[in-house]
Amino acid sequence: MRRGLWAALCTTMLIACSDEDASTTPDAGSTDDPAPVSPDAGTVPPEPTRDAAAPTMDASAEDAGTMANDAQVDAEQPPVEPALPDTLAETGLYAPGSTEELAPGVLAYEPAYALWSDAADKKRWLQLPEGTQIDTSDMDYWSFPVGTKSWKEFSKDGKRLETRLLWKTELGWFRVAYIWNEAGTTATIARDGAENVLGTAHDVPEQGDCGACHEGVTDRLLGVGAVQLSGSRPGLTLGQLIADGRLSDPPVADFALPDELAWNALGYLHANCGTCHNPRGEAFDRLDMDLWLRTDQLAAVGDTESYKTSVGVALTDTEGPENRIEPGSPDDSGMIFRMSMRGSEESMPPLGSEQADDDGITLISDWIDTL
Ligand code: HEC
Numbered sequence: 001m002r003r004g005l006w007a008a009l010c011t012t013m014l015i016a017c018s019d020e021d022a023s024t025t026p027d028a029g030s031t032d033d034p035a036p037v038s039p040d041a042g043t044v045p046p047e048p049t050r051d052a053a054a055p056t057m058d059a060s061a062e063d064a065g066t067m068a069n070d071a072q073v074d075a076e077q078p079p080v081e082p083a084l085p086d087t088l089a090e091t092g093l094y095a096p097g098s099t100e101e102l103a104p105g106v107l108a109y110e111p112a113y114a115l116w117s118d119a120a121d122k123k124r125w126l127q128l129p130e131g132t133q134i135d136t137s138d139m140d141y142w143s144f145p146v147g148t149k150s151w152k153e154f155s156k157d158g159k160r161l162e163t164r165l166l167w168k169t170e171l172g173w174f175r176v177a178y179i180w181n182e183a184g185t186t187a188t189i190a191r192d193g194a195e196n197v198l199g200t201a202h203d204v205p206e207q208g209d210c211g212a213c214h215e216g217v218t219d220r221l222l223g224v225g226a227v228q229l230s231g232s233r234p235g236l237t238l239g240q241l242i243a244d245g246r247l248s249d250p251p252v253a254d255f256a257l258p259d260e261l262a263w264n265a266l267g268y269l270h271a272n273c274g275t276c277h278n279p280r281g282e283a284f285d286r287l288d289m290d291l292w293l294r295t296d297q298l299a300a301v302g303d304t305e306s307y308k309t310s311v312g313v314a315l316t317d318t319e320g321p322e323n324r325i326e327p328g329s330p331d332d333s334g335m336i337f338r339m340s341m342r343g344s345e346e347s348m349p350p351l352g353s354e355q356a357d358d359d360g361i362t363l364i365s366d367w368i369d370t371l
Pocket residue numbers: 111113114115116122124150151152164165166175176177204205206207209210211212213214220221222223224271272275349351352
């Protein structure tokens with residue numbers, strides 16, 4: 001089981017923790033009963049105390065965040081209030097009665113570097129509570145005000161498949177996917193995820209799997225940050241957030257590396273890999289590769305942790321090429337080797353897609369060729 005899932009389950013109020021995966025404890029994840037924990041306690045297996053007591057991996061970082069109690073991480077259902085709505089409409093994404101028109105205050109944005117999701121089309125939205133600011137005192141790991149909501153919709157060939165929600169409440173982050181019906185008129189909560197939805201090959205992750213990536217940063221949002229919102233694109237950008245006074249410590253300008261190819265390559269790695277491969281991410285206790293870009297290390301590509309922990313650095317414990325990146329030689333680089341693999345635990349990323357991202361591999365290879 002992933003540590004992220006433990007963190008999620010165990011920090012949800014001080015409920016006891018199960019030794020089972022969420023998928024094997026349906027009562028912990030699928031009941032619609034919003035009642036407090038005690039009535040359901042009998043359905044949750046008695047728990048080993050080790051996990052209940054274990055701190056989350058980034059507990060100290062969390063403590064430094066904006067939330068007031070220990071239950072600030074990833075609230076899961078049940079038994080907390082407010083309960084997660086059963087339908088997407090009730091989450092407040094759309095204007096009442098609509099499945100197209102956004103509710104007031106919901107803003108579309110595009111991250112500069114998308115996560116590869118087997119060529120699914122994606123749309124994303126953010127809603128900050130009125131009058132609040134994002135805490136950007138740490139420009140590399142933003143903290144969001146309670147009440148922040150974000151959504152990400154996945155579609156293929158114009159057909160909506162699922163819309164994911166991340167919602168920061170007083171109790172912590174709620175996270176779940178809603179799956180659309182065939183007619184595209186309503187989307188219903190899917191705590192356990194689903195495979196091959198609406199006749200496509202697209203899989204929806206279960207609630208417990210969101211954390212594998214989203215717990216890799218201080219405050220959960222991965223595409224809403226200084227690197228990802230730099231540059232000009234449609235929708236909400238870093239520049240707009242600065243202009244609107246939405247950042248507690250606004251930067252003076254967008255961020256980028258001087259070299260465009262290097263910026264695109266390291267931006268791709270930041271989005272697709274840095275969520276696990278950074279000091280707060282789940283891979284870091286096994287290996288020190290750090291692919292999360294820091295805004296104060298962008299004067300030259302050689303200053304970045306991404307470069308310093310991969311170019312000419314030996315692989316830790318895996319088969320294949322000698323170095324994570326072999327300068328000038330993509331075919332001898334562990335990174336390309338692992339990105340090209342699919343269907344094995346060694347595929348990188350290990351979840352979230354079934355097909356290799358050929359464009360991504362080409363981009364990283366082109367950059368390695370220049371080294
Ligand atoms: C394989 C890693 C991974 C998994 C698993 C994952 N996400 Fe994400 N998610 C990302 C990345 C990376 C981004 C930002 C880039 C993008 O949007 O393409 C993101 C973006 C989002 C966003 C937009 C806000 C933001 O963080 O930028 C939402 C909402 C979201 N994910 C919800 C979920 C939910 C809910 C689940 C589980 C059902 C989930 N995600 C599972 C990696 C993941």
